Amino acid sequence: MHLPPDDRIRSPYTGYTRAHWEAAADALLAATEPYAAEGGALYYFPGDRTSWSGRLSDGLEGYARTVLLAAFRQDETVLQRYAEGLAAGVSGVWPRIEDRSQPLVEAASIAVALRLTRPLLWDRLEDSARERVAGWLGDALSAEAWPCNWELFPVTVGGFLEEVGYEVAASRKAVERGLERIEEWYVGGGWYTDGEGRKFDYYNGWAMHLYPVLHAWFAGDSRLSTAYGERLSAHLADYSRLFGGDGAPMHQGRSLTYRFATAAPLWLGALTGHTPLTPGETRRLASGALKYFLDRGAVNSDGLLTLGWHGPDEAVLQGYSGPASPYWASKAFIGLLLPPDHEVWTSVEEPGPVERADEVRPVAAPNWLIQSTRSDGLVRLHNHGSEDIRYDPYYTRLAYSTVTAPSSSYDNSVIVGDDPSRTGIEPLGVGDGWVASRHVGGGDTRVTSVVLARGAVEVRAYLVSGAEVGTSVRVTGWAAPDGVRAELVPVLGLDEALGGVVGEGDGTLFVALARLTAEADPVPLGEAVTVAGEGEGEFTVRWSVGGQVRVRLADSGVEVVASG
Numbered sequence: 259m260h261l262p263p264d265d266r267i268r269s270p271y272t273g274y275t276r277a278h279w280e281a282a283a284d285a286l287l288a289a290t291e292p293y294a295a296e297g298g299a300l301y302y303f304p305g306d307r308t309s310w311s312g313r314l315s316d317g318l319e320g321y322a323r324t325v326l327l328a329a330f331r332q333d334e335t336v337l338q339r340y341a342e343g344l345a346a347g348v349s350g351v352w353p354r355i356e357d358r359s360q361p362l363v364e365a366a367s368i369a370v371a372l373r374l375t376r377p378l379l380w381d382r383l384e385d386s387a388r389e390r391v392a393g394w395l396g397d398a399l400s401a402e403a404w405p406c407n408w409e410l411f412p413v414t415v416g417g418f419l420e421e422v423g424y425e426v427a428a429s430r431k432a433v434e435r436g437l438e439r440i441e442e443w444y445v446g447g448g449w450y451t452d453g454e455g456r457k458f459d460y461y462n463g464w465a466m467h468l469y470p471v472l473h474a475w476f477a478g479d480s481r482l483s484t485a486y487g488e489r490l491s492a493h494l495a496d497y498s499r500l501f502g503g504d505g506a507p508m509h510q511g512r513s514l515t516y517r518f519a520t521a522a523p524l525w526l527g528a529l530t531g532h533t534p535l536t537p538g539e540t541r542r543l544a545s546g547a548l549k550y551f552l553d554r555g556a557v558n559s560d561g562l563l564t565l566g567w568h569g570p571d572e573a574v575l576q577g578y579s580g581p582a583s584p585y586w587a588s589k590a591f592i593g594l595l596l597p598p599d600h601e602v603w604t605s606v607e608e609p610g611p612v613e614r615a616d617e618v619r620p621v622a623a624p625n626w627l628i629q630s631t632r633s634d635g636l637v638r639l640h641n642h643g644s645e646d647i648r649y650d651p652y653y654t655r656l657a658y659s660t661v662t663a664p665s666s667s668y669d670n671s672v673i674v675g676d677d678p679s680r681t682g683i684e685p686l687g688v689g690d691g692w693v694a695s696r697h698v699g700g701g702d703t704r705v706t707s708v709v710l711a712r713g714a715v716e717v718r719a720y721l722v723s724g725a726e727v728g729t730s731v732r733v734t735g736w737a738a739p740d741g742v743r744a745e746l747v748p749v750l751g752l753d754e755a756l757g758g759v760v761g762e763g764d765g766t767l768f769v770a771l772a773r774l775t776a777e778a779d780p781v782p783l784g785e786a787v788t789v790a791g792e793g794e795g796e797f798t799v800r801w802s803v804g805g806q807v808r809v810r811l812a813d814s815g816v817e818v819v820a821s822g
Contacts, residue, residue, distance in 0.1 A: 259285045259557055269607045272505070274545035276594075276603045282548065283331045283591050289561025290324050290585075291339070298343025299351040301582060303562055309580030311360035316580035318352050322364035322371075323585035329371035330591040334378055341379050344368075348390040355397035358404050360578065365398045366411035366469070367588075369418040373476055374595070380422070392424040399425065399432040406453030407465035409439040417473045437470060437482075448493030449623035456683065457653070458624035458644040459511025463497055463523035464589050475530050487532030494527050495534045496621050498543060499611045499628050502660030503635020505546030510639060510658035512650075514574040515565055515583060517556055518547045518590040525593035528602045537601040538608035544593060546610070556584075563587060573663070574652075612637055618691050618711045625685035627693035629711045634776035636661055636742075640709045640716075642695035643685040654680045656707065656718075657736070659774060665737035672707070672720050672768075673732040674700035674760075686816045692807070694816040701725060706765070706811045708818070710799055715786045716772040717799050719750075721811035723765035731766070732757045736774040743780070747771040749789045750797060767795050767811065 261281050264273025293301050301320025302313075309316050325340045355361045372380045372391075380388065398415040416432035419425060443450045443466075450466040451457050467490045474482035500508040507520040521544035527533025528540045535543070555569035563584035564570045596602050611617065612630040619628040625643025630636065638659045646653040651664035655671060662669070668678040677700025686694040686706070694708040703725040710717040722731055733756045735746030750769035751758045760766045769791075771783045781802075788800045795811040805822030 259552060259561065261552075267606075268604075269541070269545065271542050271607045271609065271613075272545040272549050274541075274549055276598055278545070279548070279591065279594060280331070282552065283327060283594065284333075285561055286557075286563070287324065287328055287331065287333070287336055289557075290320070293320065294339070294343065296351045297346030298339050299347035300343075303581035304560075305565070305581045307565060307579070307581060309360070309583070310577045311580070314353050315360045315364075316582060318347070318361055318364050319580055320582035320585070321347065322367040323582055323588055325371045326367045327585065327588035327591055329374040330588065330594045332375065332378070332594070337375055337378050340371075341383065344379070344391060345383065345387045348387070348394040352394065355394070355401050357402035358408075359401070362398055362401050362403060362408065362411050365395055366414040369395060369415045370472065373418045373421065388422075392419060392422065395419060396425055396428075399428045403436075404453075405439075406457075407461050407469075409436045410465060410469040412436050413473055414469050417476060421476070433473070440466065440470065444489070445623045447621070447623040448489050448491070448496065449621075455646075456624070456644055456685075457646060458626070459653070460507070460513070460516070460520055461511070462493060464516065464519045464586070467493060467523050468526060468589065471526055471530055471532070483530065483532075487530055490523065490527055490530070491532045491534055494523060496619070496628070497523060498535055498539070499617065499619055499630060500637060500639065500660075501543050501546060501610055501612065502637050503610070503612050503632075504660070505543075505548075505550030506660040507547055507550075508637065508639050508658055508660055509567070509663050510641070511652055512576055512646075513579075513583075513586070514567055514652070515571075515579060516586040516589075517551045517563070517567070517584065519587045520590070521547045522589035522592055525590070525596070525602075528600075529592065529595055536608055537605040539610060540602050541605070542607040543610050544590070545607070548590060567663070616713055620688040620690065620693065622688055625688050625693060625695060627688055627691075627709065627711060629714075629716070631714045631775070634714075636714070636774060636776055638711075638774060640693050640711065642688070642693045642707065642709075643683060645681065645683045649679045649681055654683070656680070656709070659736070661742050661776070662736055662738060662774070667734070667737065669734050669737035671734050672699060672705050672722070673734065674703050674705065674722060674725055675729055677701060680705075689818060690820065692809075692818050694818070701729070703729075704813065706813065706816065708809060708811060708816050710807055710809070710818075712801055712804060713786070714773050714775045714777070714780065715783060717749075717769065717787060717789060718772050719767065719769045719797065719809065719811060721765040721767050721795050721813075722760055723813055725760045727760055727762055729760040730757060731760060731768055733768055733770050735770070735772045738774060742774065742776050745771070745773045745783060747783050750791050763794060764813065765795055765811070767791070767797070769797060
């Protein structure tokens, strides 16, 4: 991908300007054109993989996710080929939108694109073509959605159809129904769970916030804009802290192959005026994410986005991932809706949160603790409240970071017996420098966990209850890549190999010191912090700088008391 020369005056951190975003969008769109089929209605990208929805649906996904990019780019020439593909698609090529079917997802992208480009695309279609498009989209109004972010796809389609006067009553009902549904999942502080349970990941930004905020913005609804905008702004206060100094987003959650779609909520805040970030900070974070992936092989030699993280990587895929799935990264280009003279483009880049100072930030809604260090630009996420309905390494590990990925050796886990599972996660609170939870581990044992953090140092403690005396316990730490140092040092209940056994009593305490750092010569862990056992389930942490913390773990909960 050929981009303009870096501009280190306006963009001292990334070198990227609006011209870089435009060039990236143009290159991505140009690379997809040779793969159009059926009059441009389908885009079949190369590769052996087919999603569980089948090849035809995958071809529709190729159209829908790239037309979204074309809509943000507002290129009239490119949009003409998508207009031809749209007319062909609704003339019998595209699969119908049915209950819980992938075309429902893609219909939302098409609806957003049509709403954004109405004078350039929709208004230029012949009346008969518009009727067929509206008829095809109309099935989304009554289609049953999966009970998660999918509830917002009928909202998005309904908003467009109401605007163009198609089945107004049904469209309005679909909008109201979907918006009411997501209220059940709003947990405060700018955070939604993506459906029932505690599913917290990037879908908060690129789905749960994006579609309601865009709908309100399109509709000019001041009441909804205020309500959803305030939530978005609150979310961005936390979200902006999940990007590393190298631009990397947090490596956690599903659908990570959407890569720089993580920039979408950053731009959305600037677009709608609901953000705590300065214009220079917004562009620094968004451009940093785009640059991070473009520099690391996200685009192959044919100019296509691959299925993976940096380059191809099956570990981050799901059954619904097809060859065109990565093009939901198109959402990142929503920033191009901001005109060239907008301050988000004209301001000088400013440092992101991780570049300003060390921080240990409690996030109450998902029960997370975000730990970042300025010296190396690393961000770590201590997860004590997010899980999928099954054991999933991208949801249920104890910690994630911007430089590591969940490993097959069960990093950041407590392994009871030979079972590394962590299910039934129950948040036990988060506070100044600490976060705690309880989960079900191997053999239905109970593991009460707490982590305390300062700088890059972590104190990790686990109380294992309900296991037979003599049951083995093993604690694991970070699986660090080259250039990053991972440490795990036993303190209480563990041997040098980080193993121990369950003893008699109500629970057995295991404590270790951990650190993930890119510093070349960090202070030895033992000089940064000391830990002393004080009784069953109790210990005291003494930081070399900053006083001490007394901690008590029990089945009834966790008590953390700081002093000094």
